[in-house]
Amino acid sequence: MIKHIKPYSLHIAAVVLLTLGGIMLELLLPTLMANVVDIGIVNGDMPYILKTGGLMLVFALAAIILMTGVSFFASKTALGFGRDIRRSLFINVENFSLQAFDKIGTASLITRSTNDVKQVQDVLNMILRMMTRAPLMLVGGIIMAVTREPGLSVVFLGALPLLALLIFIITRKAIPLFVSLQKKTDKLNLIVRENLTGVRVIRAFNNENHEKERFEAANLDFRNTGIKVNKMMAVLFPVMMIVMNFTSIAIVWFGAVRIDQGVMQVGNLMAFLQYSMMILMSLIMLSFGFIMIPRAKASMDRINEVLKMENDIADPEYPKNEQGEQGTVEFRDVTFRYAGAEKPVLQQISFTAKKGKTTAIIGSTGSGKSTLIKLIPRFYDVERGSVLVDGIDVRDIPQEELRAKIGYVPQKASLFSGTVAENLRYGNEEASEEEMWEALGISQASEFVREKEEGINLMIEQAGANLSGGQKQRLSIARALIRKPEIYLFDDSFSALDYKTDAKLRAELAKVTKDATILLVAQRVSTVTDADQIIVLEEGEIAGIGTHQELLAENRIYQEIVSSQRAEEEGA
Template sequence: MGYLKEYKWFVVLIILLTLMSTLLELLLPTLMANVVDIGIVNGDISYILSTGGVMIGISILAILITITVIFLAAKVGQGFGKMVRRDLFVHVQNFSLESFNKIGTASLITRTTNDIKQIQDVLNMMLQMMTRAPLMLIGGIILAVTREATLSLIFLVALPVLVLSIFLIARKAIPLFTTLQKRTDRLNLVIRESLTGVRVIRAFNRVEDEKERFSEANEAYRDTGIKVNRILAALFPVLMIIMNFTNIAIVWFGAIRIDQGAMQVGNMMAFLQYAMMILMSLVMLSITFIMIPRAQASAKRVNEVLQLKGTIADPEGEEVDTGQRGHVQFNDVTYRHAGAEKPAIQNISFQAKPGETTAIIGSTGAGKSTLIQLILRFYDPESGTILVDGVNTKEMTQKLLRQKIGYVPQKAALFNGTIAENIRYGKADAKDEEVLEALEIAQATDFVNEKKDGIHSILQQSGGNLSGGQKQRLSIARALIRKPEIYIFDDSFSALDYKTDAKLRKALKEKINDATMIYVGQRITTVKDADQILVLDHGDLVGIGTHEQLLTDNRVYQEIVESQQTEEGHHG
């Protein structure tokens, strides 16, 4: 509710206007009673016309006020939704990867769209009904009792029956709202997976299985939806029956009282209208009360994300400048993924210096990518320290740290837009010449030039119209254009053939000689020219040195070389 602070004057205005329109509506039955009891009974035509005119005026005014209230409530509801969505999005952008994995992409999408919309709709409804319904209920009861106290005893039966019916229906429906949101999550997850994994699904002939999986999620969602709506559908018939029986009772007992001369016809008509107003306001309240838990279920899910700490916080205070550029130092670093028994890397210490190339090699699952992600501070180490330019990464803002780094991920992530826009993601104000130069070093010029619009060619979502190697080269060009102090290549040459790989490394060596280069590689050819090679095995650093040193005295490195030797033979 803190988000409504910005709109407090709107809310105050909505309440005041609602108060006015409700009072005007409550006045109408009294005027109508006067038309019948004074005008019609006495045959006073001018009184009928003048009071009728006043009633028309009041009705028009009430309609105009109601339109204004609906407009203002929509403005507040939409504005509120926009603010929550923005904050949620910004908050999620700052998550550590652990927090990200905790909730999952599909659920985060549902929470940012569907859940916030539920809250927004209910807020909109509350602003329109929450003031109006109680006012009408209280005002209606007061006016009905003052008009005809004896007839009002009918309410003593009608209201408890109505309240009880609403309570029983709400008690059944409310728990199902939470279930419905979970089913939405599941449906989103299945759709997302089957769309992003469409190639794998077809390759393994799993289209039927996916249809089955989708049908399950879809039907579960449908069944819960039907269940909720069935319960809510019972509400209106029940309310209509109670209201109609109340009407019958009023006319019945009213007729007896008119017959006894204890009451006028106009009074009974006014009383009938007040009774309808009272019951209708109860219905409005009940709908709001049933919708609130739905919004509550959604609000809880949104809050869960907002309260989840990013676990990676920027430090307070001044940035320290040590005058170093491109130094990376690990001191006894250990990191364990959430819920893992064994650390992903343990007691790692090494230094990477400017102008030098550090390569990291090891079998799958040795902890190579984890080590890289720790430098980028996607995670914080469990113990030990990581220094970049002599400063602990925890004491540096994430923005400053990442400005120093050009990162090429293992899986090239490209965005919808032109090739140039994708490259400029590394440096927003880069000129076309810089883009072309980066593409040249990344060995991407040939295939970009083959495209009709060159660097202004449009890429499909996640680069669907490129091969794996082309995506990798664009991803490399994006890191190069930054001209950072530290380059990190996380197995970024895996999709390139040997020839392109060699050309690319040669170009990198020639053009970039003052920065720190950190490679993660699988191939010996990629790493053997490095100034120092780190050999990782099951999270331990088992060797550090040049290719020649490691060949003579490192068993793990020798095994990797031997396993690739046969392959090398084929490439001559």
């Protein structure tokens, strides 16, 4: 975190200097008040009273101006720090591998980027405004009090250890609860996020009551932990006030005795009483700081976990430039398993997809089809073997350069809030309107876009909520086409299309991708029949490679897939 604080060193220095100036002026006020009483009032010296009183007003006004400056610089530092932390988190998360996302979780990342940053930001603001003020006020108050009445200062010897012990006990108990509270915030956010994104499924299965119970359980758990923390804070303030009030009573009592003995003046007692209140108020400010800092520390640790997380997929230190045949994708004895998995998802996968050819991948659910596709743009790194693009291992190609060669259409169509044009330009920022309409035409999306009055300026809601599944898939395909890459990766990208649209799209696709390499994951046999080679996957292993006719004649698993789909069609 320190590197994010450094840019605000001048602001922090200004806070410290302004605070010091303001406190020095405040510490002079009780002394001036004592002089007004002991010199001005006792001697009936009105000019002295007016002169000293005017000086007190000037000092008070100057202190207010200085403390206003403290608030300004403290707020500017804290808000700037929060902005910088959020930016660093966002940039770091953008570079995460998919395994890093899986490890922390989306709900937790959102909490860390919002709630946790807010906690740290608020505590930094408090530290700059209170925690710099409190120690200076404490030390200054003790010096001024001891200087005026050393004998009466003994009263503090009883009060200060009590307050310090109370702060220590509460801080020690608060830290685990604050850590737990942030974890419970993660859980609450996860449930809320699942309910908002899955509202249609929840209603379709009449599971509203079950989800209410889940939310209620997490909400009550969060509330109960929050109550425990706030009970501690609720106890702290009254106990401190009791200690302060008894300290004041003791000061007045012993001060009255000393005045009666003629060793102390009334003005000195009034000044000493004010200094004692300054000292005790400083301790209260410190105690609140010590309570809030553990919560900020819990949040800071969670933020640092993300900032310190090294991306396990890094660009090569020495990229390779020599290339083989352009557009070629080759798997050489590839084995891959997800983090923490006992069994590999893919085992000993070897094949070559060549330029101008279509390689289709088919198999049962969970056979590893989508995982295989994700290894090409290096969303994951292989455990053994190698994936080659243009004859170079993908680990030896800079990620930006590698992905510039690829047009990827994910299994779940992912669109962003904005216009159709903005979503298409995600594939190519320089795309002209003509190129966009061409891509929409090939992907069979131009018809429904033209039907809309706005055309390519049609607004798409978050995650494409105002579009059907098929429309989202077609726009995703258009986004990949507009990129005009060497390699197209279609990860079950035609599943939401009817057979007629599917056939039209593949026919148009064949015309514009004849010089590109196509890897196509599909569930339907009809989608892969025209492929130059079909790879049949079974439990993460290649069960057969060949054309549709070859596999239909020789491969048992492919025959079972074909016959099961024919039976479904005939039944329908």
